Every structure is written in structure tokens, then in C-alpha cells.
Amino acid sequence: xxxxxxxxxxxxxxxxxxxxxxxxxxxxxxxxxxxxxxxxxxxxxxxxxxxxxxxxxxxxxxxxxxxxxxxxxxxxxxxxxxxxxxxxxxxxxxxxxxxxxxxxxxxxxxxxxxxxxxxxxxxxxxxxxxxxxxxxxxxxxxxxxxxxxxxxxxxxxxxxxxxxxxxxxxxxxxxxxxxxxxxxxxxxxxxxxxxxxxxxxxxxxxxxxxxxxxxxxxxxxxxxxxxxxxxxxxxxxxxxxxxxxxxxxxxxxxxxxxxxxxxxxxxxxxxxxxxxxxxxxxxxxxxxxxxxxxxxxxxxxxxxxxxxxxxxxxxxxxxxxxxxxxxx
Amino acid sequence: xxxxxxxxxxxxxxxxxxxxxxxxxxxxxxxxxxxxxxxxxxxxxxxxxxxxxxxxxxxxxxxxxxxxxxxxxxxxxxxxxxxxxxxxxxxxxxxxxxxxxxxxxxxxxxxxxxxxxxxxxxxxxxxxxxxxxxxxxxxxxxxxxxxxxxxxxxxxxxxxxxxxxxxxxxxxxxxxxxxxxxxxxxxxxxxxxxxxxxxxxxxxxxxxxxxxxxxxxxxxxxxxxxxxxxxxxxxxxxxxxxxxxxxxxxxxxxxx
Numbered sequence: 001x002x003x004x005x006x007x008x009x010x011x012x013x014x015x016x017x018x019x020x021x022x023x024x025x026x027x028x029x030x031x032x033x034x035x036x037x038x039x040x041x042x043x044x045x046x047x048x049x050x051x052x053x054x055x056x057x058x059x060x061x062x063x064x065x066x067x068x069x070x071x072x073x074x075x076x077x078x079x080x081x082x083x084x085x086x087x088x089x090x091x092x093x094x095x096x097x098x099x100x101x102x103x104x105x106x107x108x109x110x111x112x113x114x115x116x117x118x119x120x121x122x123x124x125x126x127x128x129x130x131x132x133x134x135x136x137x138x139x140x141x142x143x144x145x146x147x148x149x150x151x152x153x154x155x156x157x158x159x160x161x162x163x164x165x166x167x168x169x170x171x172x173x174x175x176x177x178x179x180x181x182x183x184x185x186x187x188x189x190x191x192x193x194x195x196x197x198x199x200x201x202x203x204x205x206x207x208x209x210x211x212x213x214x215x216x217x218x219x220x221x222x223x224x225x226x227x228x229x230x231x232x233x234x235x236x237x238x239x240x241x242x243x244x245x246x247x248x249x250x251x252x253x254x255x256x257x258x259x260x261x262x263x264x265x266x267x268x269x270x271x272x273x274x275x276x277x278x279x280x281x282x283x284x285x286x287x288x289x290x291x292x293x294x295x296x297x298x299x300x301x302x303x304x305x306x307x308x309x310x311x312x313x314x315x316x317x318x319x320x321x322x323x324x325x326x327x328x
Numbered sequence: 329x330x331x332x333x334x335x336x337x338x339x340x341x342x343x344x345x346x347x348x349x350x351x352x353x354x355x356x357x358x359x360x361x362x363x364x365x366x367x368x369x370x371x372x373x374x375x376x377x378x379x380x381x382x383x384x385x386x387x388x389x390x391x392x393x394x395x396x397x398x399x400x401x402x403x404x405x406x407x408x409x410x411x412x413x414x415x416x417x418x419x420x421x422x423x424x425x426x427x428x429x430x431x432x433x434x435x436x437x438x439x440x441x442x443x444x445x446x447x448x449x450x451x452x453x454x455x456x457x458x459x460x461x462x463x464x465x466x467x468x469x470x471x472x473x474x475x476x477x478x479x480x481x482x483x484x485x486x487x488x489x490x491x492x493x494x495x496x497x498x499x500x501x502x503x504x505x506x507x508x509x510x511x512x513x514x515x516x517x518x519x520x521x522x523x524x525x526x527x528x529x530x531x532x533x534x535x536x537x538x539x540x541x542x543x544x545x546x547x548x549x550x551x552x553x554x555x556x557x558x559x560x561x562x563x564x565x566x567x568x569x570x571x572x573x574x575x576x577x578x579x580x581x582x583x584x
Contacts, residue, residue, distance in 0.1 A: 189449050190447065192449070193446065193447050193448060193449050193453065194436050194440060194446040194447075194448070194453060194456070194457055195443070195446035195447045197429065197432065197433055197436065198433065198436060198437075198446060200422075200425070200433075201422055201425075201433045204422040204423065204424055204425065205420055205422060205423075207420070208420045208421070208422065209433075210403055210404045210407060211403060211404075211407050211413070211414065211416075212407060212413075212433060212434040212437065212496065212499075213404070213407040213408040213409075213410060213437035213438060213500065214404075214433075214436070214437055215404060215408065215437075215443060216404070218443050219443065222443065222444075
């Protein structure tokens with residue numbers, strides 16, 4: 001091995017892994033020193049991490065800007081809510097069904113949408129959110145319209161005769177933390193797989209990717225479905241956490257939040273998205289102390305981000321790693 | 329089968345409205361041959377390439393690769409077979425990625441049996457990628473790019489990028505490579521290296537070539553047979569010596 005290769009692998013082993021373990025350990029003991037409100041903010045951030053991971057696969061790795069994440073988030077939330085309310089199914093069934101449903105619906109939506117060129121595709125995905133909201137509002141026999149679905153049970157698990165309900169903030173925090181960790185691992189494995197390399201090739205140059213035999217259209221469709229499934233799973237957690245869903249679950253504001261998480265955190269990096277969701281969702285929750293100024297402050301923060309960190313915080317994180325490396 | 333030409337094109341036409349960019353061209357490339365395609369700018373060489381490789385749909389005519397009719401297949405359909413690959417006049421590489429990644433990407437679709445298998449993380453997938461990496465490193469050494477292999481491809485010179493592109497095309501072990509002006513815009517020192525690489529690929533890997541090139545010295549040294557296009561039609565065909573002597577070619581292209 002050359003010296004360059006050696007340092008690359010040693011940094012991978014020596015710094016990132018212990019740092020990651022420290023972060024996970026910190027996350028595990030967080031309820032010991034955090035109050036309910038900060039925990040609530042982190043729960044929301046971790047819930048949004050799922051659709052953000054999905055969007056990152058689509059935008060950060062494959063280069064497709066989609067605003068449809070809120071639509072799939074809503075589909076997942078309603079799927080879980082309807083199953084729980086009507087059939088009383090346990091949480092893991094609702095949760096998996098939400099992901100499968102969102103992924104499955106992405107197939108017929110993606111086939112025509114992905115035929116469109118860049119800007120038209122973005123507009124089309126924006127349309128999905130609006131259509132989703134219109135359906136949630138008007139299919140009253142199923143969704144109860146604007147009244148929404150209430151009294152969704154807190155997540156409960158059933159194994160034979162034993163059952164267990166996740167009721168308090170702390171236990172919900174651990175549930176979401178575990179799921180977010182698994183989702184992060186899955187996103188990481190996808191990115192590191194040969195398919196992840198093909199996705200990056202499509203982002204870098206689609207025509208060249210085609211000329212080296214990569215079936216770009218199929219990849220885009222598969223990634224679109226995976227990203228929808230991630231959003232659906234997030235929606236399911238959201239429904240079970242808030243215990244209500246309404247047509248407002250389908251809102252553009254959520255799509256833009258997910259977009260800000262990915263772009264602000266650093267598109268095309270897993271750590272950037274984790275950082276982004278904690279920062280941006282955490283920030284909006286923290287700013288609730290000054291409700292009148294909240295959105296104004298948030299707006300200024302975003303402006304500053306665009307000026308000082310045009311490619312998000314990922315380069316900053318990368319610089320932090322190389323700083324640690326030099327110190328060693 | 330070995331007697332058949334690897335590429336056999338008959339009566340290929342491409343019209344854009346009233347303009348006939350390619351007008352009934354017959355051309356074949358024999359197995360193991362390096363064939364040259366020359367002609368003045370606008371004579372339809374690149375359009376011809378586009379029609380053969382599926383970037384454009386021919387208006388008429390037939391393209392046979394290895395005896396199989398591939399007329400009207402898309403670029404991706406043809407590329408996925410891995411038998412015939414093409415380069416572009418404007419060199420393109422995955423510029424943010426290093427050379428090894430560029431080459432691994434270029435080989436991936438030919439070692440994985442399907443799209444879903446590329447999402448695999450098991451030892452089967454890892455072994456496939458390791459084999460690709462091995463081959464990529466070999467080709468990087470042959471192309472003389474070993475010292476710069478960790479640099480992003482976009483940071484390298486135009487000539488080095490041509491070499492990357494060329495090495496990428498060798499990843500799937502193709503039978504035929506179509507090169508669109510491989511020497512355009514690279515410095516004279518590197519021309520030698522590209523010529524050597526083409527010759528090496530031809531002799532050691534048995535790849536046949538069809539090459540569009542304006543540098544007549546390169547064409548004469550590499551090709552045994554040259555086809556001349558002018559205004560979408562085949563003007564002449566023969567050995568490089570015949571072509572250089574040909575009066576019609578001198579008037580149309582070589583400048584008297």
C-alpha cells in the first residue's frame with residue numbers, strides 16, 4: 001500500500017468509527033440529561049431524517065431534484081393511521097406497510113415523471129404533493145377529510161400473548177433512534193454498493209453513464225421508489241408519534257424542509273444529512289420560543305447559509321476531519 | 329462466423345428534413361482490423377457514428393454487429409451488450425471521481441447480471457468489484473496513468489482524459505471500438521501514447537477499431553484501410569496510399 005492509501009484507511013478506522021460510536025453512546029444516554037421538550041425536538045429531527053435520507057439518495061447521489069417527498073411522507077402517514085385505526089394492527093405491520101405502500105405508489109408516478117427533463121420533473125413532483133393533499137381532503141369516506149384521523153394508537157408490539165406499548169417520550173425516543181440508525185445503515189450500504197457507484201455516475205454525467213452501459217432510467221426509477229419508501233416510513237413514525245394525521249401532512253413546507261436538510265447538510269454525504277436534520281429541525285423547534293420572529297430568523301439563517309456555506313455543511317465536516325488528522 | 333465482418337453497414341441514410349446528412353453509405357469493419365474514416369468537416373462522419381451507435385435513429389439502411397441486426401437500437405441497448413463501444417468527440421469523464429472509479433464504473437454493468445444485483449452487499453458483489461478493480465489497475469498501468477490515479481479525472485489534462493476514456497472502453501472487453509477524433513486537442517507527445525494504446529488494444533486484446541481522425545499521419549500509421557466521406561456519401565475507399573493519391577479525395581479533403 002502507498003502512504004496515501006494507508007492514511008486513508010487509518011483515518012477511516014481511527015477517527016470516524018470512534019467518533020460515530022461516541023455519538024451513538026451520547027444519543028443513547030441523551031434522555032438522562034435532556035428534558036422532554038429537547039427530546040421531542042430530536043424525535044422530530046430523527047423522524048425527518050428518514051425522508052431526508054431518501055431525498056439524499058435521489059438528489060445527492062443520483063442528481064434528481066424531487067419535491068414529492070412530502071407526498072410519500074403523507075401516504076405513509078395515512079397508510080399507518082388507517083391500518084391502526086381500522087384494523088388495530090401492531091406497529092411494525094403499519095410501519096412496514098407504510099414504506100411498501102409509498103414505494104409501490106412511486107412506481108406508477110415515477111414512470112411518467114422520470115421521462116421528463118430536469119425542470120419539468122421538479123414541477124411534476126410538486127404536483128404530486130398538491131394532488132396528495134387534495135385526495136386527503138376530498139376522499140372523505142376514507143380519510144375523513146379536513147377532520148383527519150385522530151386517536152392513532154401509540155406504537156405497540158405484539159409477540160404471541162405478550163404486547164408492549166411505546167407510550168412515553170423517552171421510550172418513543174429510543175424507538176425512533178433505533179429506526180433512524182437502521183435507516184442510516186441501509187442508506188450507507190446502498191451508497192457503498194455497486195449501485196451507489198452507478199447512481200453517482202448518473203449524477204455526474206447521464207449520457208456518459210448510458211454509454212458505459214448503465215440503464216440510467218431504471219436506476220432512476222428504482223432510486224425514486226427507494227426514496228419514496230424512506231419517506232413513507234418517516235410518515236408512519238410521524239403518524240404514530242403525533243397520533244393524528246390530517247391533509248396538512250401533505251404540505252410543501254415538509255418537502256422544502258427535507259430539501260433544506262439535504263442541501264444545507266451537504267447533498268451526497270450521509271453524515272451531512274444527519275447533521276442537517278438535527279440542525280434544521282432542531283432549529284425550527286428551538287425558535288418556537290419566539291413565535292413571532294421564528295420564520296424571519298429561520299429565513300435569515302438560510303440566507304447566511306447560502307452565502308457562507310453554498311455547498312452545505314459537508315465541506316465543513318470534511319475540514320473538521322482533516323483538522324483532526326493533522327493534529328494526530 | 330469468423331469470416332463475417334464484425335461490423336457491416338449497408339445503405340445507411342440519415343436525413344434532417346430536406347438535408348441528407350448521411351446518404352446511402354456502405355461500410356464494413358473486418359475482425360481485428362483498424363479502419364479509418366476521414367472526410368472534411370460536415371461530411372457526415374459524426375452523424376454516421378451516431379446512427380451506428382444508437383445516439384440517432386437512421387432513416388434507412390441496416391447495421392449489423394457480429395452478424396446481428398442492431399439497426400435502431402438505442403445507445404444504451406448497444407452499450408449494455410458491451411460488444412461495441414464508442415467515444416465522443418468532446419471527451420467526457422466522470423470528472424469528480426478518480427481514474428480507478430471511472431474505470432470500475434465503466435465495467436460494472438458487464439459483470440453484474442442485473443440492476444438489482446448491483447444493490448448487493450455480500451461477498452459475491454464485493455468479489456466482482458475487486459476483480460474490476462484489478463483489471464482497472466492493470467489498464468491504468470498500461471495507459472501510463474498510474475502516478476495520477478488518485479486525482480479527480482476532471483483535474484487532468486485533455487490528453488490524459490482521452491486516455492482515461494480509452495481505458496474505460498477496454499473494461500468490458502469489447503470486440504469493436506468506435507473512436508471519434510481521438511487525437512483532437514491533445515499535445516503531440518500524448519498522440520504517440522494514444523496511438524500506442526490503440527495498437528496495443530488491437531494486437532493484445534483483439535479489439536477492432538473504426539476511427540474518425542483528421543490527423544492524416546495517425547490514420548496512415550494505424551489503418552490498413554481508409555474510407556472517405558464527402559457530403560454524406562462515400563467518396564473513396566482503399567489503403568492509405570491509394571487515398572492520399574486519389575485525385576477526388578485531394579480536391580475534396582486533403583487540399584489539392
